[in-house]
Amino acid sequence: MPDSVSHSKLGWCFGGLILALSMLQAQAAEPVFLPDIAPLSDFPDPAHATRREGLFLPLEMPRLLTPGMTKRQADALLGVPHFHEGLFGERRWDYILNFYTGSGTAYQICRLQLRWDRHMRLEGMAWSSEECRAAVYPMPEKRDVVAPVSQAPPLALYFDFDKADLSEKAQQDLAAFVAANPGTDHKLSVIGYTDGAGPDAYNDRLSLVRADRVSKNLVALGVPLSNLQISGAGERSPARRGEDGMREPLNRRVMVMIMSGA
Numbered sequence: 001m002p003d004s005v006s007h008s009k010l011g012w013c014f015g016g017l018i019l020a021l022s023m024l025q026a027q028a029a030e031p032v033f034l035p036d037i038a039p040l041s042d043f044p045d046p047a048h049a050t051r052r053e054g055l056f057l058p059l060e061m062p063r064l065l066t067p068g069m070t071k072r073q074a075d076a077l078l079g080v081p082h083f084h085e086g087l088f089g090e091r092r093w094d095y096i097l098n099f100y101t102g103s104g105t106a107y108q109i110c111r112l113q114l115r116w117d118r119h120m121r122l123e124g125m126a127w128s129s130e131e132c133r134a135a136v137y138p139m140p141e142k143r144d145v146v147a148p149v150s151q152a153p154p155l156a157l158y159f160d161f162d163k164a165d166l167s168e169k170a171q172q173d174l175a176a177f178v179a180a181n182p183g184t185d186h187k188l189s190v191i192g193y194t195d196g197a198g199p200d201a202y203n204d205r206l207s208l209v210r211a212d213r214v215s216k217n218l219v220a221l222g223v224p225l226s227n228l229q230i231s232g233a234g235e236r237s238p239a240r241r242g243e244d245g246m247r248e249p250l251n252r253r254v255m256v257m258i259m260s261g262a
Helices: 002-028 071-078 130-136 168-180 200-220
Strands: 092-100 107-116 122-127 155-158 187-192 228-232 253-259
Touching: 071 092, 071 107, 092 130, 107 130, 122 130, 155 168, 168 200, 187 200, 200 228, 200 253
Parallel strands: 187 228
Antiparallel strands: 092 107, 107 122, 155 253, 187 253
16 A cells, blocks of 8 residues: 555656646747637537536646657647547547636636547647637747748758668759748748557657758758757648558658747
8 A cells, every 4th residue: 555655755846847848838839820710509418527626727738748759658738538538439539628718717718629640649739719729728929939930932852762862853842942032040840740550659760860960951051950949740731641651752851940939
């Protein structure tokens, strides 16, 4: 019994640490995407909820949810879903969330739906009203962080299957992009992608390798490394869907986009 109690206390402490770190990160981070708004008819009957009273959360917590997360990562942020949904096989998780309005003890009741792809990765979210979404994702008029607002059309560079080497055409396109956008003050987002063939972990790594190869070419063209934001998105956010994205050439790409500050 003492061992189980100590493990329980350790679990609560660890959970509290994750919550605190998550809130600090959310306060500084821009939302990476904007969820959908769905009609109430898309949500299950609240009478069938396991937590009909809903769950009170800081607004920053659901704001940390991003496409590509696993169910365990979502569970760590929001807890288990509220309508008997299981961990395996379920393509939708539904929550009843309560947010204080800032006026005494008044609060608004919101419905949130998480949608999972065939790999059980988060591919979409929907709120029950515009007011609920706006509470979690406020308009960024007064923010002074770097936002991915493109000053020029993004550049797409394509790759052969299971390869990360730039073709001659890709190198020419990249050089033309840099020449058309001179200066060393540009911040560039470099995001790699893959098609749907192969395991998720392998695709995540391959997408990052592709982004890294493009970044090295950008540095060779005179772009400071400190101006590059490099990431890999694996097979998530495909440019073209169909046949589950397997070996779709348009999905094997790296996107280069100019970002600007406020």
